[in-house]
Amino acid sequence: MDRKPRILVVEDEDNIAVALDYLMTREGYDHDRVANGADALSRIRATHPDLVLLDVMLPEVSGYEICEGIRMDPDLADVKVLMMTARGSAIERRKGLALGADGFISKPFELKDLREEVRRLLGAGV
Incomplete structure (x- = not known):
């Protein structure tokens, strides 16, 4: 891969x-941030991150809704989704994975x- 993976x-x-931000910079990824759910899908469509x-708990639109929106858009089929939540129960994990998340990590x-x-999600060796 000649370009750095892009992460949103x-x-x-x-x-x-x-x-x-610190971790992504240290790992050498191109990255950007959206602070609320309402702006997330339009930014994902515009930048097509890898x-x-x-985050599951976001103002305005939940992470679950965003994940579902990504999975319903054929143009975003190759975008990987790693969900993060402070409520890391098995039920939350199953819901995220059922909606198409590629991974789930608890905060x-x-x-x-x-x-x-x-x-793992970007296919780089650990």
Whole structure:
């Protein structure tokens, strides 16, 4: 792959977004952030990222609705979705995966775990 993978972070909490920004920069990914659910789908369609790091609990539109919107758009079929939630129950995980998420991680997460999950989804060796 000659270009860096593009990642869109959809996260409304600044402190988490800063940690994700740090990790993405350190890993060498191109990345951007959307802080609310309402802007997420239009940004995803406009930028066509390789991976969306998607918080479940967002203002206006939930991560589940965004995930469903991505999966209903044939142009976004190759976009990977990693859902993040502070309510990391088995029910939440099943719901996210049922809606088409490629992975699910509970907050607070270890950066190492997130890094491994991102690499797995982007097809890079860990």
